[in-house]
Amino acid sequence: MQVTQLALSDFRNYASVDVALAPGPNLFVGRNGQGKTNLVESLGYLSTLGSHRVSTDQALIRAGQDSAVIRARLRNGDRDLLAEVQINRSSANRAQINRGGIKPRELPRFFSSVLFAPEDLLLIRGDPSARRRFLDQLIVLRSPRMSAVQADYERVLRQRNSLLKSARASGVRDPAKLGTLDIWDERLVALGTEIMQSRLTLVDELSGPVRAAYEAVAGADQRPVLRSRLSVQGAVDDDDEPVATSEVAAAPAELAETFSAALLSVRRRELDRGISLVGPHRDDVQFELNDLPAKGYASHGESWSFALALKLGAAELLRRDSPMGDPVLMLDDVFAELDARRRERLASVVADYEQVLITAAVFDDVPAELAAHTVRIEAGRIVESDAVVVPEAPLTAPAEAASTPTDPAETDASCERDDTVDAAADDSADGTAEPDPEPDRG
Secondary structure: OEEEEEEEEEEOOEEEEEEEOOOEEEEEEOOOOOOHHHHHHHHHHHHHOOOOOOOOHHHHEOOOOOEEEEEEEEEEOOEEEEEEEEEEOOOOOEEEEOOEEEOHHHHHHOOOEEEEOHHHHHHHHOOHHHHHHHHHHHHHHHOOOHHHHHHHHHHHHHHHHHHHHHHHHHOOOOHHHOHHHHHHHHHHHHHHHHHHHHHHHHHHHHHHHHHHHHHHHHOOOOOOEEEEEEHHHHHHOOOOOOEEEOOOOOOHHHHHHHHHHHHHHHHHHHHHHOOOOOOHHHOEEEEEEOOEEHHHHOOHHHHHHHHHHHHHHHHHHHHHHOOOOOOEEEEEOOHHHOOHHHHHHHHHHHOOOOEEEEEEOOHHHOOHHHOOOEEEEEOOEEEEEOOOOOOOOOOOOOOOOOOOOOOHHHOOOOOOOOOOOOOOOOOOOOOOOOOOOOOOOO
16 A cells, blocks of 8 residues: 555644655655654554544644644555545544545545554553553454444443442442442453453464564564463452463453453452453553563663564554555654664665655665655755655645545445544553653654
8 A cells, every 4th residue: 555645734733735655665854843753643643543642633733723634645556545534623523535425433444554653662661551552553453343342342431430430439339239330341341352352362463573573673583572461360360460361362251251250359449449440441461572571671772673563563464464455654763763783674674565654854864775755844844855756636625525425345445444442541540541642743
């Protein structure tokens, strides 16, 4: 898959921009704060319906404006598509494919991308919510129907937490007086079991590609390992900490039984605290190097290489099983963090992807083979481009809505996708997710 043209209106610092992109590597160069990252962020949003930098859409809209628009001309083999999303400040977002209206949640069915950015160091050094979010987004990209499962789980979790908080406030501690809690437990177990199974399976399938990517980039085999940690197992073992497991997904009935037993074992504590203490919203995945947890033991360079390997492994899985071909691979300010040897190794790893988008503050940081098509950016404007392709027509003009929506079945996409959900529920006692970082990079 390729993006042949990208246009933004009132997105971040761009009032209006229209840029043609080439197959293979594309390099965006400019000083920090000029808008390089905003370009790849917009394409990441088109693929996942979320930003890797902020937790809400409001920050994506240019100051003083009511909406932002992302338009991209996509090419998948011999098929071209025009994808568009309008991000609104005070009303529901809108989306189109080939000028026909669709639900925004359907957009990622038409476009697949993998973005690596400095914020991804949080996958190694940050809280469990970042790791859960990484797994869940990749699960949805590979199996779009899981978006609905994740969204349903979050809704059930909120309802259950509301009931627990009400019980705590009213002083009710007798489970027999909370009949509706059993109903929510059944739904939580059914949905949560499916999420846990999908994560266990993904961790198992991702391990090989991550190990290969780490060795390819770092030039050393430090035995990177991904190990799932299930909160339901920890509860059954009378331990508040999730228990590490190397098992591939257990039988659904067995995992559901473990989840149900865990809920019973912590019910008194949940009533005392007013939150749900076990389930996939409390799970984690542990990353290890040389049999030691990467978090706390790995050096900065090792942590960076591991995070990069996770994203390269994800891209490899997507290119294996996606009907859309290679995902568009985006590397944001990556090469500045690598020495010359690792820069060349990374360039070799990504060279055969259909399209790679790279941002850099310093042109010389990027290996020459990745700088064939360079776009220079200054203060939200394209000031120089050695474009090897010419836009078919400007995309910044407002699109005319078609009289009937585009039928997603007309594309290569074969399954339905629901909302992408941030599965980061509470790691803290009050049941709130950690705020996403909002870096001031461009």
